[in-house]
Structures are given as C-alpha cells and as structure tokens.
Amino acid sequence: MNSKLNIVVRVDLDHSKAQVIAKGHITIHSVNALYVVAKRANCLRGGLDLELDISSAWVDEEALEMLHAASKTRQLPARIDPDQAPCTISVLPNRRHPRTAPVRLAA
Template identity: 80%
Template sequence: MNSKLNIMVRIDLDRSKAQVIAKGHITIHSINALYVVAKRANSLKGGLDLELDISGAWVDEDALEMLRSAAQARHLPTKIDPEQAPCTISVLASRRHPSAAAARLAA
C-alpha cells in the first residue's frame, strides 16, 4: 500500500460534473488536501455535481465518516470553505484501511 495521497481531477463543464479521484491512504489528517481540491473544483461552476472517487484508496473509518457527513450537509467543512458555498458531493468508496478491517475481524 502506498501511503502517499495522489489526487486527479476530471471536469466536464458542459455536463456540470467533476470527478475527484484519490488514491493512497486517506486519514483525518490527509483529508484536508482532498477537501481543498474539491473546493477548487466546486468553484469552477455553480451547480457542479462533484463525485469523490475514493474506491482506489485506503480510507480510515473516521475519514470516511467525515466525507459522508460533508456529502449529507452539501457543504465542505467551514475551515476549508468559510463561505459555505453549496456543494453537491457524492462519495464513491469501497475499501478501508487494512488495520480497521483486521480489528473488526478480530472482534
């Protein structure tokens, strides 16, 4: 597993869609980098549908909950976006950090 966070952005302004693809390890500390990229993508056009594809990343449980909370609130965290611009976020996730999965199996 690569712990370095790699982020790529795909934007289709004609269809008002952006996809932020993250690979590596997403923690409660590295999640801010993902939020900053999402904010920049969201600022390109009003009403943009933003998909955070973290299916290729190892995601800590707390970080995943933070992403889902932002998606439900339709805003990025205040410290990232003080103006609280509307942000339609969907989170595409599949894997979690191996230590979290091992802890659940051991219980």
C-alpha cells in the same frame, strides 16, 4: 500500500460534472487535501455535481465519516470553505479496507 495521497481531477463543464479521484491512504489529516481540491473544483461553476472517487484508496474510518458528513450537509467544512458555498458531493465507496494487523504468510 502506498501512504502517499494522489489526487486527479476530471472536469466536464458541458455537463456540470467533476470527478476527484483519490489513491493512496486517506487519513483525518489528508482528507483536508481532498476538501481543498473539492472546493477548487466547486468554484469552477455553480451547480457542479462533484464526485469523490475513493474506490482505489485506503480510507480510515474517521476520514470516511467526515466525507459522508460533507456529502449529507452538501457543504465543505467551514475551515476549508468559510463562505459555505453549496457543494453537491457524491462519495463513491472504497472497495478496500485498511488492515488492522500485517498478514504473515507461513513459509
């Protein structure tokens, strides 16, 4: 697993949509990088539908809860967006779950 977080943003202003694609390991610390990118994308146009695609990322449970909380409240955390601008976030579920212990194969 690559612990480095890679983020790609796709924006379609004609349809008021943006997609933030994250790969790597999302922790309670690195989730702030996603929030910052989401804030920048959200500032491009009012009423932008923002989709966080974490389907190819390893996401810690606590970080996933933080992302879902932002989705439910439709706001980014106040430390990231002090103005608390409305932010419509959809979180695509991750397909992989972090392993709790390394898997060893018999020789």
